[in-house]
Every structure is written in C-alpha cells, then in structure tokens.
Amino acid sequence: MKQVVQSFKTGEMEVKEVPLPQLQSKYVLVENATSLISAGTEKGTVKVAKASLIEKARQRPDLVKQVIQNMKKEGIRATFDKVKSKLDSPKALGYSTAGIVKASLDSNNLFKTGDRVACAGQDLASHAEVVSVPQNLVAKIPDNVTFEEAAFTTVGAIALQGVRQSEPKLGENICVIGLGLIGQITCQLLRASGANVFGVDLSDKLVELASKHSADVANNRNNSNLLVNCLAFTNGHGFDKIIITAATPSNDPIELSAEIARKKGSVIMVGAVGMNIPRDPHFYRKELDLKMSCSYGPGRYDTSYEELGQDYPIAYVRWTEQRNMEAFLNAISKKQVNLKPLITHQFTIDNALAAYEMVINPEAEFNLGVLLEYPERAKKFETPKEQKKIISDPKNPNVSFIGAGSFAQSYLIPNIKSAGGTLQAVTTGRGINAEHVASKFGFVKFESDPTTIFKDENCNTIFIATRHNTHANYAIDALSEGKNVFVEKPLALNTEELEKVSNVYSNSGKLLMVGFNRRFSRAAQEVNKLFNSYDGPLAFNFRVNAGALPPDHWAINDEIGGGRIIGEVCHFIDLMQYFSNSLVKSVYAQSLPGTSEVNTNADNVIITLTFKNGSVGNITYLANGDKALPKEHLEVFGGGNSAIINDFNSVSLYKNGSLKKVKTSGKGHKEEVMAFLKAISDGTDSPISFDSIYSTTLTTFKVIDSMATGLPQHL
Incomplete structure (x- = not known):
C-alpha cells in the first residue's frame, strides 16, 4: 500500500510502498477514502522534522533532558545508538481519516466489513491507503455525510471538546481567538448551541471566511477598533467565555482574552499558545476562570481506553473521544456544521508531497482544509516485493x-x-x-x-x-x-x-532463549570466575534504583506489559540463578504502600529468594530514589570472597584480602545474541537452560502472589 512518510532525521518526505498494518485484537482495519491534512497542526510537525538537530533540541527540551539522563545510566555510546535509532525511524503523518471497514476485531462486534467510518489518532489514522485503528477511535458515518466531510472528524472532536469545556449557554457572548480549521469549526459549533460568536485572527482571509460562514462577527487582531467592537458586541459587558484555538508561542492571546472577558468570565485553552498568565489587572480583579481542553476528549493519553478498548461508563463520563467523534458526525448530518467552505484543496495520495509543500510554504496560496483522496488500486493490499536477495549458508542461523x-x-x-x-x-x-x-x-x-x-x-x-x-x-x-x-x-x-x-x-x-542478557555481560563473567570454584551457597544483595515510569507507560499496564516485576525484576532473579548455579526454591516479597500513580506498590519492593542449594538473595527494587544514584548495585558473597557490580560499568573483586577493580561496559546484549546463534550453528543446547528460564519466569509470578498475600510462596 501507499503511505506518506517523513524522516524525522532529515525532514524528507515521500509516498512509499509499505506493508499493510497489522490487524490486532480490539482494532479495526480501514481502507481510507479520504484523509485531512490539518494545515495548522501538521505544518508544525513537518517543520520540526525539517529543522536541524540543534533546532530540534531547542524545540523539544524535554527530550534533551531524557537523553542526558539516559547517558548517566547507560553511557554515551548506548545513548547515541538509541538517539540515532529514534531519529532514523520514519514518521507517519496524519491523524484524521475516513474510509470503509475491511475487517474488524473490535470486542463489541460493532463494526462490520463495508461500514463507512471515521478514524482518529496520530500514527494510527495516517495518510495511507489502509490503516489499523483501535476500536475506541473509530466512529460510524451517517448515510448523508460524505467521506470528505467525515475526514474532518478528529479536528471536529478537538473543537467540540473545547466547546464542551466552555459550557456554552443560549444567548451567551463567546469569543474565539484563532480562526484556523479548529477555530472555524469551534465558531460553528458555538452558534449551533445558541451562542453569539465573535472571532479574532491575524489573517484577513480567515477573518473573511469566518464572517461569511462561521462567526456572527470577526475582526483582525490588528484592527484598531477591536476592543471597541468587542464591547459593542457584548453590550459593554465583555465576553462570557473566550476559547483560544490559536497556535503561537506568543502570550498575546492569553493577554487579549483577559482584557475582553467580563468579570467572572472564563478562558478555555484549546491551542498551544504562550501561557505566562498576567495576574493583574484582569485575571485577578475580574476573578477569571482558566480551563484547559485536552485534545478530543476523555480517553486521550489513556492506554486502557485508546489501545485496550476499555470504554468509560456513559453514566459517569458522558463525552469520551469516540462519543465526541460520533456527536460531531451527527452535527454534520443535521447541517449544524458546514465544512464545505473550509475545504480549499484536494489532492490524490500520489500528489501528497505537493500538498505538503503548499501547506508549509508561507508564500503559497491560501489553504485551510486540505484533503487527500485514495483512488481504487488493484495492488493496494499486496505486500511490496522483496527488496533484495541474499544467499545465506543453510548451516547458519x-x-x-x-x-x-x-x-x-x-x-x-x-x-x-x-x-x-x-x-x-x-x-x-x-x-x-x-x-x-x-x-x-x-x-x-x-x-x-x-x-x-x-x-x-x-x-x-x-x-x-x-x-x-x-x-x-x-x-x-x-x-x-x-x-x-x-x-x-x-x-x-x-x-x-x-x-x-x-x-x-x-x-x-x-x-528457546529468553533475553536475560545480564548474565552474559563482562561484569557478570568476572564475578562468575571468582566463585566458580566454590560449590557452597552464596549470598546476594541486589539494589536497583529503577526510577519511576509515567503512569501511562505501556510496560506497567498489566494487560500489555505485565508490570515491572515480570518485565524487569526477572533480570536479577536470572542473574542470581546463574551465579548460584541453582534454581529458586521459595520467595517472600514485601512492598512499600503505593504513594501515587507513579510510585505503585510494585515499584518499591523488597524480595527475599531462597535457592535449592541453600543460597539466599535479596532484591531491593525501588522507584522512589534519586535519579543521580546509579541504577544497579549488585553484591555477591561466598567462600571467603566478595564481589560488587557497579552499574555494569565496573566490578570490584575481593579475594585473599586484596581488591581487584575491572572496568567493564555493556549489559551483555551482544554476547547473548552471539551465544544463542553459536548454539544453533554448533547444534548445542541453549545458553540458558529451559529449567532456568521457567524458574525465573515462575518466580516473578510468585513475587506478585507473595506481595498480594503477605505470605512466602514456594515453587
């Protein structure tokens, strides 16, 4: 199939032949008919990718901070490889499409082959001939709504959520600052709710468009009579509500909104603008409310809702992302919203680059709603042919x-x-x-x-x-x-x-091999050499300063990642089994009470393991420490010897009253791959026995059971 792709590293764009997306559980496979290029939102996305590395860093200081933190934990080389991989990855463009269902695995059995649907989601509802979209980001299109109109659904849902946050009432005077695509739709939705709507923008063409089709009155921001006109429109009281749909780093929209609001009015933020909130004179003296509107509604950024298909009960969350999408489509169907004047250009997918060139070019003709169309094509559902042939030795993996x-x-x-x-x-x-x-x-x-x-x-x-x-x-x-x-x-x-x-x-x-890489690291090999002549039990004290993960991270979602005990603590259980040359016999785990969504009880746990040969291990796995502390500090004792692994950067070996320090690097990823493939070539057993893999995996489940019951668990 064809898809519009951009390199985040170089900014180059192309329409490529790529494989179809996979259809997984609780997803819907849709053949696109039309998709929307949102001139405002996507222009920013494309420009960031085209910027230099320094400019990218300036625009995303949050990512720079992550890189610095990763360097402290994993070193410069590993961090460089990660960043390079991220920059090299292609980026899908688009987030609002409409098309026909080809297949569905939605859990509600709602979508059938042939249904006309609108789709939402960055990296999901992309500019591609076929998309795979989670069930809660798909909505059926009414019969009298065209694909061209339905392609606006995601943008419309964003506008609708902003309107909902404003809680408009019949007869209220509401100002919309920013008359781009979202602003124009916002004005129309407000008028449909019975509000009197005044629009403001820097562009004369957008002001003219709004005056004709969207708002009751619209003015240019630079109009010398703007404040006078605002007072006249509101009978001298000021606006009940102001919705900001502009996108600019400037602080002007927030300052203007405070100036034109009535006392005890509300300001609703939809667009990304400067937010240096001036306390005096207006916000303080007028006692203004400031509200944020999050994308297209409740469910946004919630993995359980967006990826796992878990809906919110309608009695408690009336308007979700999907229900906002449905409501917007219904508004189109009832002619409460007129999108046709907002469509300025239409291109086929083959001419998508020309469309984007127009969108990002400041000298180009006026454009607002730019649509991509997807003509019928026989090869749409074919996987691209092999890229090149490589003749391999059948004896090798x-x-x-x-x-x-x-x-x-x-x-x-x-x-x-x-x-x-x-x-x-x-x-x-x-x-x-x-x-x-x-x-x-x-x-x-x-x-x-x-x-x-x-x-x-x-x-x-x-x-x-x-x-x-x-x-x-x-x-x-x-x-x-x-x-x-x-x-x-x-x-x-x-x-x-x-x-x-x-x-x-x-x-x-x-x-069968599992990626328990740490046992293959040079640090682990040095420790193992120290104790390999000792047959008695060992004592372990492993401290892991894991750090907190964001509450919406997939790894700590029970259904997707299984949590950190199963996903990461397994490494340290495996390493103890490797050093002791013994399997786990029993486990007892206690955790600190979860203090927040970020620090859950599974993030802060102390685990005691006993092994069949008498070895005893203690794993202190914590997310409540300071990031400056090295992540992994592992101590091993036995037979009169001691060893310390210092975050896999160095090893301290204590024997016969002397200390030997060895500098090391890496956590064994390369070595584990080489060991596994060598075993295949040589016809030998897996580098990790299945008994050990089974024991490590089962032990993680027993840790969770022990935390839940407060009792030791036996394997």
Missing part, C-alpha cells in the same frame, strides 16, 4: 524478526550478522517501520503478517521483540512451526501462558 522497535534496532539486530547469522524477514505492527528496518539493516524482505514468517521455509530462527503480552503466543506459534526462538523478556505474563509454552517447547526439539 537465518533470522527473522517479529517486532523491531528501538530496543531491537539498538541491541539485537546489529549483532546478528557479526554472530554469523543472516537477516531474512522482518514484520512490525506498522508497515512503514518494517520497510524502514529492512532497508536499514539489509533484511531479505519485509512482511505485513507474522504468520508468513512462521511459514517461511528459508527462516530457521525467529526473534520476538514485540510488547510483552504477545510474547507467549508468538513463541508458541514459532516453536510449533519448527523454528528456534529468541524471546526478549519476559517469556509469559501468567502461569497459564508459561505452561502452554512449556508444553510446546518440550515437543519441539528446538532452542
């Missing part, structure tokens, strides 16, 4: 990847060739990523459907680097097709999944 995000691109894929493997095929959830990764690393081909990789006779090894909730099922499918499998941790999210994998593995005759 021929590797395919399911999932190829920044982690896989930084730590796994680059090490395949150096370990003697061949890169066969790659598939990702979004087609543009699969095509990009294949081109970047030299895969023979890229696919849109993981089942084609399982059936590929030229592939004997599959790496699974998707989100955690897919690992077990993909591993089962790959093993069932006779493939060697490397699963980036964890192997499973619950006991039922683990048992299914175990049963399939035991009958497969193939190698």
Whole structure:
C-alpha cells in the first residue's frame, strides 16, 4: 500500500510502498477514502522534522533532558545508538481519516466489513491507503455525510471538546481567538448551541471566511477598533467565555482574552499558545476562570481506553473521544456544521508531497482544509516485493524478526550478522517501520503478517521483540512451526501462558532463549570466575534504583506489559540463578504502600529468594530514589570472597584480602545474541537452560502472589 512518510532525521518526505498494518485484537482495519491534512497542526510537525538537530533540541527540551539522563545510566555510546535509532525511524503523518471497514476485531462486534467510518489518532489514522485503528477511535458515518466531510472528524472532536469545556449557554457572548480549521469549526459549533460568536485572527482571509460562514462577527487582531467592537458586541459587558484555538508561542492571546472577558468570565485553552498568565489587572480583579481542553476528549493519553478498548461508563463520563467523534458526525448530518467552505484543496495520495509543500510554504496560496483522496488500486493490499536477495549458508542461523522497535534496532539486530547469522524477514505492527528496518539493516524482505514468517521455509530462527503480552503466543506459534526462538523478556505474563509454552517447547526439539542478557555481560563473567570454584551457597544483595515510569507507560499496564516485576525484576532473579548455579526454591516479597500513580506498590519492593542449594538473595527494587544514584548495585558473597557490580560499568573483586577493580561496559546484549546463534550453528543446547528460564519466569509470578498475600510462596 501507499503511505506518506517523513524522516524525522532529515525532514524528507515521500509516498512509499509499505506493508499493510497489522490487524490486532480490539482494532479495526480501514481502507481510507479520504484523509485531512490539518494545515495548522501538521505544518508544525513537518517543520520540526525539517529543522536541524540543534533546532530540534531547542524545540523539544524535554527530550534533551531524557537523553542526558539516559547517558548517566547507560553511557554515551548506548545513548547515541538509541538517539540515532529514534531519529532514523520514519514518521507517519496524519491523524484524521475516513474510509470503509475491511475487517474488524473490535470486542463489541460493532463494526462490520463495508461500514463507512471515521478514524482518529496520530500514527494510527495516517495518510495511507489502509490503516489499523483501535476500536475506541473509530466512529460510524451517517448515510448523508460524505467521506470528505467525515475526514474532518478528529479536528471536529478537538473543537467540540473545547466547546464542551466552555459550557456554552443560549444567548451567551463567546469569543474565539484563532480562526484556523479548529477555530472555524469551534465558531460553528458555538452558534449551533445558541451562542453569539465573535472571532479574532491575524489573517484577513480567515477573518473573511469566518464572517461569511462561521462567526456572527470577526475582526483582525490588528484592527484598531477591536476592543471597541468587542464591547459593542457584548453590550459593554465583555465576553462570557473566550476559547483560544490559536497556535503561537506568543502570550498575546492569553493577554487579549483577559482584557475582553467580563468579570467572572472564563478562558478555555484549546491551542498551544504562550501561557505566562498576567495576574493583574484582569485575571485577578475580574476573578477569571482558566480551563484547559485536552485534545478530543476523555480517553486521550489513556492506554486502557485508546489501545485496550476499555470504554468509560456513559453514566459517569458522558463525552469520551469516540462519543465526541460520533456527536460531531451527527452535527454534520443535521447541517449544524458546514465544512464545505473550509475545504480549499484536494489532492490524490500520489500528489501528497505537493500538498505538503503548499501547506508549509508561507508564500503559497491560501489553504485551510486540505484533503487527500485514495483512488481504487488493484495492488493496494499486496505486500511490496522483496527488496533484495541474499544467499545465506543453510548451516547458519537465518533470522527473522517479529517486532523491531528501538530496543531491537539498538541491541539485537546489529549483532546478528557479526554472530554469523543472516537477516531474512522482518514484520512490525506498522508497515512503514518494517520497510524502514529492512532497508536499514539489509533484511531479505519485509512482511505485513507474522504468520508468513512462521511459514517461511528459508527462516530457521525467529526473534520476538514485540510488547510483552504477545510474547507467549508468538513463541508458541514459532516453536510449533519448527523454528528456534529468541524471546526478549519476559517469556509469559501468567502461569497459564508459561505452561502452554512449556508444553510446546518440550515437543519441539528446538532452542528457546529468553533475553536475560545480564548474565552474559563482562561484569557478570568476572564475578562468575571468582566463585566458580566454590560449590557452597552464596549470598546476594541486589539494589536497583529503577526510577519511576509515567503512569501511562505501556510496560506497567498489566494487560500489555505485565508490570515491572515480570518485565524487569526477572533480570536479577536470572542473574542470581546463574551465579548460584541453582534454581529458586521459595520467595517472600514485601512492598512499600503505593504513594501515587507513579510510585505503585510494585515499584518499591523488597524480595527475599531462597535457592535449592541453600543460597539466599535479596532484591531491593525501588522507584522512589534519586535519579543521580546509579541504577544497579549488585553484591555477591561466598567462600571467603566478595564481589560488587557497579552499574555494569565496573566490578570490584575481593579475594585473599586484596581488591581487584575491572572496568567493564555493556549489559551483555551482544554476547547473548552471539551465544544463542553459536548454539544453533554448533547444534548445542541453549545458553540458558529451559529449567532456568521457567524458574525465573515462575518466580516473578510468585513475587506478585507473595506481595498480594503477605505470605512466602514456594515453587
């Protein structure tokens, strides 16, 4: 299929042939008929990508801060590789489309093949011939609404949410500052609610458009009589509400809104503008309210709602993202909103670059609602042909990847060739990523459907680097097709999944490896050498300053990531099993009470493990510490010797009353890949036994059980 793609590194744009997006549970696959280029929003997105690296840093200081923090934790080289991978990744453009349902796995059985629907979502409802969109970001189109009109639904929902935040009442005087696409629609929605609407903008053409079709009155911001006209419009009282839909770093919109508001009026922020709120004279003396409007409604930025399809009860949350989309479509159907005057240009997908060139060019003709159309094309649903042929030695691992995000691109894929493997095929959830990764690393081909990789006779090894909730099922499918499998941790999210994998593995005759990389690091190897001549039990004290994750991070979502015990503490359980050469016997865990959404009880836990050979380990895993403290401090004691791993940057070895310090780097990612592929080539067992993998995975579940019950758990 065709899709508009931009390189975030260079800013270059192109219409590329890429694989179809994957249809997953609670998603809807839609063949686009029309999509909207929002001139205001997308112009900013495109310009950031075209900016120099320094300019990008200036515009996103939050990301610069993340880079600096990552350098402290993982070092300059690892951070550089991560940043390079992020910059190299292609970006999907667009977030508002309309089309026809081709297939649906929505949990409500609401969408049927052939339904006309509007779709929303950045990186989801993209400028592409086919999109895969979560069920809560899809809405059916009324029969009398065209695809061209329905393509405005996402923008319309943003405007509608701002209107809802203003709580307009019949007869109120409301000003809209910023008469771009969202501003024009906002004016129309306000008039439909019975408000008297006054519009303000810097553009004479937008003011003229609003005067004809959207607002009762509209003025240019630079009109010398603006304040007089505002007072006349409101009979000398000032506006009841002001909705700011402008997009500018200037503080002028917020200052103007305070000046023209009546006493005890309200200011609602929809657009991104300067927010240096002037206390005096207006906000303070008029006792003005300031409200924020978040995108297209409740559910935005909530993983459970947007990705997992969990709706909010209508009795408690009347207007969600999806219900706002439906309400806006209904407003179009009832002729309460007239979008046709807002459509200034229409292009086919093949001419999308010309459309964007016009949008970002300040000297171009006036444009507002720019639509992309998707003509019928026979090859739309075909996967692009193989990019190039690579003849591989059948004795060597021929590797395919399911999932190829920044982690896989930084730590796994680059090490395949150096370990003697061949890169066969790659598939990702979004087609543009699969095509990009294949081109970047030299895969023979890229696919849109993981089942084609399982059936590929030229592939004997599959790496699974998707989100955690897919690992077990993909591993089962790959093993069932006779493939060697490397699963980036964890192997499973619950006991039922683990048992299914175990049963399939035991009958497969193939190698199964999980990405417990730390045991392969040079630091771990140095410690293991110190204790390998000692057969007695060891004592471990591992302190992990993990740091807090954002509350909406997918890794701590129970359904997607399984939480941090399953997703990260597994590393330290595996490392203890490696050093002790023994499996876990029992576990007892206690946690600090969750103090916030950010610091949950699973983030701050102390775990005591006993092993079958008598070893005892203590893991203190914390998210409530200071970021300046190194992340991992691991101590090992036994046989009169001691060792300390200092964040895998160095090792302190104590033996016979003397200290030996060894500088190290890396956490074993390269070494684990090489060990696994060597085992395949040599026909030997997996570098980590399945008994150990099973024990580590089961132990994480027992940690959670112990936290819940307050009792020790036995394996």
